[in-house]
Amino acid sequence: MEKLPSLVISREDYEKISAILSFAKIEVAELLEEELGRAQLVSAEQLENDVVAMNSTVTFTDLDSGKEQALTLSYPNEANMEMGKVSILAPVGAALIGLRVGQTIDWPLADGKVKRIRVVSVARA
Known part of the structure; x- marks a missing residue:
């Protein structure tokens, strides 16, 4: 796995x-806690437009399949995959939070495989 x-x-x-994580009893919660622990915290006003934040729509590429997808990062109670809203507690949601356009991450899946994704664009609501 890359740095x-x-x-x-x-x-x-x-x-x-x-x-949310204080109540979450799912496997991805631990990985998301690790992500939050290594993040640089800034005020909402200081957050640059190319950073994936909550309620932003992010387009990303699965580097293994080449498939491009756009999803809106949502809180669990607002998630609706039919509308393209993915929960922050879903593996892909947890992987994307805090990344910038152009960044790539290797993210472990429940089945032991690793998904490699790259952020293509970010649009804020």
Whole structure:
């Protein structure tokens, strides 16, 4: 696995996600906690437009399949895959938070495989 990319997360997103994680009993929660622990925290105003944040729509490429996909990063109660809204607690949601356009991450899946994704674009709501 490659060196993990740097992350930037707003303090507001950090606090909300941390609160959700205190109740989460799923495997991805531990990985998401690790991601939050290594993130640089900034105010929402300081968060640059090319960073994946909560409620932003991110286009990314699966580097193994070449498939490009766009999803909106959502809190669990707002997630709806039919509408393209993925939960921060889903493996891909946890992988994307805090990344910048152009960054790549290798993310372990429940089946033991590793998904490699690259952020192509970010649009804020």
